[in-house]
Amino acid sequence: MGITESKLLVASVSRACNEAEEIDGLSKNILSDPLVQSQIKNILSDPLVSSPCHAVVSTIAQTRQVASYATPIWKALPVDARNKITGHESPTQRAIKRVTTTITLSSDLKGFLDSCKNRPYYFFEAIGRKFDLRYPLAQCYLFLSDTELSRGRVQRRLFLIIFARLKARLGHSRLHSSAREIIAFSLQHSGLIEDNASDIDRKFGDWASRGERYEVLAAACGGLDSLIILPGDICDTFWEKHLPKSGALHDKMIKTLQQRGVGSFVEELGGVSILEDIIRCIWPRLEEDINEAMREHEPSIHRGETTAHIPTADPNFFSNDLAMQMHGTSYTPALDANGTLHASTSEQTISCTQRSPHYTMQMYGMQHVATQNPNIVSNDQARQSPCFLPEIRIGGTFITSTRAQVNPSGY
Incomplete structure (x- = not known):
């Protein structure tokens, strides 16, 4: 690198340092400066950095020290900027x-x-x-x-x-x-x-x-x-x-x-x-596959643990399966062509229908109206079951926990 380039580089670094002090953070200008980018690339590709047998040991040490500063700056460059310097194209650019x-x-x-x-x-x-x-x-x-x-x-x-x-x-x-x-x-x-x-x-x-x-x-x-x-x-x-x-x-x-x-x-x-x-x-046959697997695999799902996963046709729906488990009743979940969940038992039929933006559930002749956020179970639902408290886990999955008491807030 010649004297002129060195002066320009020093000026660029100086401006970047002043900007970094003012904003109390890394300067973006230095990362987008073509001169700085090219010099960083030259430093990192210098054979002195990768040739330990070079005769001038002091020069090697100095170059490696500069490279140690240049490496994190190079890594901080935007991918597009690095690709522009190296001539490398991303798979998307090549596909376009x-x-x-x-x-x-x-x-x-x-x-x-x-x-x-x-x-x-x-x-x-x-x-x-x-x-x-x-x-x-x-x-x-x-x-x-x-x-x-x-x-x-x-x-x-x-x-x-x-x-x-x-x-x-x-x-x-x-x-x-x-x-x-x-x-x-x-x-x-x-x-x-x-x-x-x-x-x-x-x-x-x-x-x-x-x-x-x-x-x-x-x-x-x-x-x-x-x-x-x-x-x-x-x-x-x-x-x-x-x-x-x-x-x-x-x-x-x-x-x-x-x-x-x-x-x-x-x-x-x-x-x-x-x-x-x-x-x-x-899709209806796929639903049958899943529902059949849920029924036949029931011991693995309801193995008496403190929590169990209760899948639904839509992870934002309160599950009929959960409603059935509240009283230990056997159930047969299904999804009809209109996206309505049905769970039939010898005692009753419970349905859950999406009525955007609300969700409603008929249960024992009582209408349950969910909150605006379908990931929150409303208080009246929590109070209907003194033994089970629905919980929400990451991904919208409903979990049921067997507890002695229900959280009075109903969440």
Whole structure:
């Protein structure tokens, strides 16, 4: 570095130091100064730093000392600034450059979608092997486990979405351990899955995470059917792992996709969603799988511990299962097509219906009106059960605790 560059660098550092003193924090100007950035890069890439056999030992020591100061500054640089200096591009930047032409459907894919639109069950029949809808959860699991079958990109994306929605149905952001047991029990009980519970849990978590990314992408692009027409020359790993869920690069990619025809494709479908219709066909059977696993796995859920996970169709709903347990009554939970939970017993029927923004529950002929925040159980509900106090855990999961007394505030 020459004398002129050194003076300029000193001036930049001096201004940054003055600013840091005034704001009592790190100066942003020094991090965005191209001269400072380039000199930090030169220092870190200097061969003296990585060549211990250099003849001038004192110079090595001095350079290493400078590098020790430069390293944290380099790490503090914004990623975009570092990439600009090094010439490195993020996966999203590279993907954006590849979306250069209008995206169109192949004739084969168009024919496939037309068949699915007319008869949603065709989606499963076209997979290439018998997709037994008696065990839809196990069939989705087998499909995603089979690397050959998973090359069907539209099917793969839809099944990942299903796993993401099952995760939301059972535990919102995180699954309680007993919810994980229910998933493993349901899959192993089908007789089609040989994986142990640990492998099932690992795969389910990974697939649900990937599905959540597709949900975010689809919401930004106008609907689930936008996943059908994603660029074919960009691998699925990018969408499932690398595309940011928000931020400037995420927005730029969405804008690029819209400009290349994704938005117009969704608009052409009007109010019809092919993929949503397919999910609606299979979802009631998935609910049956989960409900059956809950019933048959009941000893594991109600093992007499101080707390137990009570899944609901929506983690924000107060569970009918909980209402049944209050008096030790056997129950059969179910979800109808309108999103209403029903729990039938020999003595009574309890229903829970969403009436936005309130939630209501009929119980023993009394109407329970929940608070504005569905994560808070109101006082009258707490007083109806002197033995059980509902609690809320992270992720909107309802927990029931057996206690001698109820908190008088009812929370």
